[in-house]
Amino acid sequence: MHLLPIxxxxxxxxxxxxxxxxxxxxxxRMNDASTSNAPPAEPALDPTALTRLERFGGxxxxxxxxxxFQTAAPERIAAxxxxxxxxxxxxxxxxxxxxxSSSAQLGALRLGRLSERxxxxxxxxxxxxxxxxxxxxEHELIRVQAWLTDVRDGASx
Amino acid sequence: MxxxxxxxxxxxxxxxxxAILSGPYTLVEYDNGIDALAGLxxxxxxxxxxDISLPGMDxxxxxxxxxxxxxxxxxxxxxxxxxxxxxxxxxxLAAGFNDxxxxxxxxxxxLLGAIEKWxxxxxxxxxx
Numbered sequence: 001m002h003l004l005p006i007x008x009x010x011x012x013x014x015x016x017x018x019x020x021x022x023x024x025x026x027x028x029r030m031n032d033a034s035t036s037n038a039p040p041a042e043p044a045l046d047p048t049a050l051t052r053l054e055r056f057g058g059x060x061x062x063x064x065x066x067x068x069f070q071t072a073a074p075e076r077i078a079a080x081x082x083x084x085x086x087x088x089x090x091x092x093x094x095x096x097x098x099x100x101s102s103s104a105q106l107g108a109l110r111l112g113r114l115s116e117r118x119x120x121x122x123x124x125x126x127x128x129x130x131x132x133x134x135x136x137x138e139h140e141l142i143r144v145q146a147w148l149t150d151v152r153d154g155a156s157x
Numbered sequence: 158m159x160x161x162x163x164x165x166x167x168x169x170x171x172x173x174x175x176a177i178l179s180g181p182y183t184l185v186e187y188d189n190g191i192d193a194l195a196g197l198x199x200x201x202x203x204x205x206x207x208d209i210s211l212p213g214m215d216x217x218x219x220x221x222x223x224x225x226x227x228x229x230x231x232x233x234x235x236x237x238x239x240x241x242x243x244x245x246x247x248x249x250l251a252a253g254f255n256d257x258x259x260x261x262x263x264x265x266x267x268l269l270g271a272i273e274k275w276x277x278x279x280x281x282x283x284x285x
Contacts, residue, residue: 049261056265057176068169097210101239102169105261 049107059155066152069106077137084131093122108144158183162202164193166211177265190214197229209238224253233275
């Protein structure tokens with residue numbers, strides 16, 4: 001499995017968005033075609049991260065990494081949410097830190113950025129605004145899971 | 158074959174390290190500090206890759222215990238971490254880590270280069 005199937009899959013994930021493809025990333029902008037003065041959106045997903053994993057360990061590694069992420073990511077978001085609810089700054093920071101790294105490794109760039117933002121707040125010793133970030137992460141995870149599922153299924157056939 | 162210890166709580170990161178490193182090296186994995194310190198003492202590796210953010214005992218505390226242990230204190234220890242803010246590298250080197258490599262791993266030659274550098278230093282060739 002190589003880059004082209006990944007790009008095709010990503011386009012199918014969210015047909016309501018506009019796409020700007022470069023050789024390195026796929027930028028997904030949420031219905032912002034009418035706001036041409038707005039700065040370009042940062043890419044949400046990076047297919048090159050998946051081709052990199054294939055280079056490190058072939059399709060086997062890619063599929064296994066996706067499987068581990070799909071199990072762990074919801075658990076980490078749940079742990080962050082529980083940490084916010086209980087006021088446990090350290091637990092929230094650890095959960096978001098772990099998810100930041102894993103998301104970036106798999107090309108889930110927006111999820112990684114949200115994790116980093118929440119982690120930075122928690123690292124400063126507060127949880128102000130983290131609940132909203134975690135809520136955004138729950139929604140972003142749906143997109144990421146759908147993308148990775150299609151990649152995994154494509155790689156397995 | 159040269160043995161490296163990996164102290165990392167996330168299974169995905171351990172899997173990735175196996176994929177990158179298991180050709181030239183044998184990896185011994187630990188997912189927490191208590192097990193790592195016991196394992197390092199029982200079977201000394203050539204080098205340690207140490208995550209910072211770990212549940213319970215974090216990487217800084219594990220490093221401090223390694224440096225305080227007569228048997229372990231000379232081990233090369235590389236911080237492998239997603240803490241990549243400005244100043245983090247200097248902070249971890251000042252704390253006693255021999256080197257610092259950031260996650261996610263984008264260029265595996267950075268990690269391999271750091272490992273080779275400190276394995277070479279251990280053999281008396283000096284870090285390049």
